[in-house]
Amino acid sequence: xxxxxxxxxxxxYREARLIDEHRYDEWLSLWADDGVYWVPCNEDDTDPxxxxxxxxxxxxxxxxxxxxxxxxxxxxxxxxxxMRRLIANIEIEEGRNGEIVxxxxxxxxxxxxxxxxxxxxxxxxxxxxxxxxxxxAYKKVMLINNDEEIPALVFLI
Amino acid sequence: xxxxxxxxxxxxxxxxxxxxxGRLYYDPAIFQEEIEKIWHRQWVYVGHESEVSQPxxxxxxxxxxxxxxxxxxxxxxxxxxxxxxxxxxxxxxPSGYGNTQEFRCIYHGWTYSTKGDLLGAPYSxxxxxxxxxxxYGLAKVPRVESYRGFIFASLSPTGISLDEHLGFAKGLIxxxxxxxxxxxxxxxxxTQKQRYRGNWKMQVENxxxxxxxxxxxxxxxxxxxxxxxxxxxxxxxxxxxxxSRYLGGGHALFDFRPLQRQMGKVLNLSNQAKADGTxxxxxxxxxxxxxxxxxxxxxxxxxDGPPHGYIFPNLIFIQLQVRxxxxxxxxxxxxxxxxxxxxGVPAExxxxxxxxxxxxxxxxxxxxxxxxxxxxxxxxxxxxxxxEWLVLRRGLHRERIDExxxxxxxxxxxxxxxxxxxxxxQLMLRP
Numbered sequence: 362x363x364x365x366x367x368x369x370x371x372x373x374y375r376e377a378r379l380i381d382e383h384r385y386d387e388w389l390s391l392w393a394d395d396g397v398y399w400v401p402c403n404e405d406d407t408d409p410x411x412x413x414x415x416x417x418x419x420x421x422x423x424x425x426x427x428x429x430x431x432x433x434x435x436x437x438x439x440x441x442x443x444m445r446r447l448i449a450n451i452e453i454e455e456g457r458n459g460e461i462v463x464x465x466x467x468x469x470x471x472x473x474x475x476x477x478x479x480x481x482x483x484x485x486x487x488x489x490x491x492x493x494x495x496x497x498a499y500k501k502v503m504l505i506n507n508d509e510e511i512p513a514l515v516f517l518i
Numbered sequence: 519x520x521x522x523x524x525x526x527x528x529x530x531x532x533x534x535x536x537x538x539x540g541r542l543y544y545d546p547a548i549f550q551e552e553i554e555k556i557w558h559r560q561w562v563y564v565g566h567e568s569e570v571s572q573p574x575x576x577x578x579x580x581x582x583x584x585x586x587x588x589x590x591x592x593x594x595x596x597x598x599x600x601x602x603x604x605x606x607x608x609x610x611x612p613s614g615y616g617n618t619q620e621f622r623c624i625y626h627g628w629t630y631s632t633k634g635d636l637l638g639a640p641y642s643x644x645x646x647x648x649x650x651x652x653x654y655g656l657a658k659v660p661r662v663e664s665y666r667g668f669i670f671a672s673l674s675p676t677g678i679s680l681d682e683h684l685g686f687a688k689g690l691i692x693x694x695x696x697x698x699x700x701x702x703x704x705x706x707x708x709t710q711k712q713r714y715r716g717n718w719k720m721q722v723e724n725x726x727x728x729x730x731x732x733x734x735x736x737x738x739x740x741x742x743x744x745x746x747x748x749x750x751x752x753x754x755x756x757x758x759x760x761x762s763r764y765l766g767g768g769h770a771l772f773d774f775r776p777l778q779r780q781m782g783k784v785l786n787l788s789n790q791a792k793a794d795g796t797x798x799x800x801x802x803x804x805x806x807x808x809x810x811x812x813x814x815x816x817x818x819x820x821x822d823g824p825p826h827g828y829i830f831p832n833l834i835f836i837q838l839q840v841r842x843x844x845x846x847x848x849x850x851x852x853x854x855x856x857x858x859x860x861x862g863v864p865a866e867x868x869x870x871x872x873x874x875x876x877x878x879x880x881x882x883x884x885x886x887x888x889x890x891x892x893x894x895x896x897x898x899x900x901x902x903x904x905x906e907w908l909v910l911r912r913g914l915h916r917e918r919i920d921e922x923x924x925x926x927x928x929x930x931x932x933x934x935x936x937x938x939x940x941x942x943x944q945l946m947l948r949p
Binding site for chain 2: 400402403407409410411412413414415416417422425426428429432434435436437474508509510511512513514515
């Protein structure tokens, strides 16, 4: 799985760089049309049909989220946060239907209006091989502070 | 930051008919006085009965700055206990929620029942024969009352009843719970938590400020227009028949019904009914409503939709959500968003309500984080002392007051906000 691993790591690092740098269209192009982007609330493993989430986007809403960020009028991201994140502890498993399940940890330094926030958590990606790369079929971000009073999370995580 | 004596605060001066002073938002002494005179004395919303539905269920909250435990005791009665061991002042119950037979302080093992009675103190012989367990029960919040499942508490042993406090605002709660065919909601779907660096009253004013929606929420309105064809800016326009109302007691609401009746549809900020594929479930919901309320009344309830309003000092109803305000300091506030579930409706309806809620509200929503960002900008701007006043005069020349004392105006006027400030002033002028 040596080559696959390198390919997967390259994909995750690129995704991280795109969102750190607010390159929204390029980031959106990484997504499958039926993709689900999920940040659970209060606990890591909730039933999103019975528990509120911090966000739970289908591809349509994800597109609206990006359009809002691009509008210049999503005020909690004007000015935009300066961000850099590290991704590590990458573990890869075979998923169903040829998908690859990738678990990773992240630390994100986010600076906005003179205040630097530290965000951290664990991410589960389900990646679907497409052409020579992948499409994101599912991304779940489990913040370690998802049951705390957090600042705005209007940037992409 | 300049601090001035709370005793010297002249609330008659700081709150005028058409403006309020910036000090009300940043002065730590005024904040302390608010905690004493409002949060630790008046009725405050603490939670919903469905959050502690079974005997032994508990959760921790704050009333003002005081830590409390809300617990349903063995007999099923809701108790609100101060979360402070009578021995050495440790938190008897660490923050959180769960189910328990008793509360045992981990420091020295003092144990209390779910009614707060001291059950035992280890090695108690050392306290001598005069030690009486009855003297060391957990302190109880002196007044606890509910209205249609919503629990309010007052740390003052005396004062007006909850019924008097709520007054016309009971109608707000009625309208909220009557969205359910069983007339009951459940607060069981988790809590979004957000903190902002600004004063708590900014959230109060914003929750019943319609004037800002066209500006701050332009992006959400644009998305809404594309997805549902609904144009929210017509709510605010000068021609809009929608109203703002001050209900007395510090409570206020928006009345969208005149506009909705004109348009023939409910103005739902996050209306995704077209897209979420719940048509069948909505039909079943509508039929359940008709069975319970009768056809005419059911259609009226559904047509009118949920309320939008504020119950002094910390409870907000917007669409399907219950929002609590928790002051932290003069310049810091926590907000808790809890989407409600309707009892007696298909599960898909409640799931759709979650997605509708997340669309606009919470730390990652398309609307409310922008409001909270504005509060932080206000807090920074209020350090500029050239002109210390915040203007509150929209509609001053045209508000109407009826015999019941309800003050009504155009939805984007500010008569209702002036009413809230007047109530605040009355409370703060008391000794």
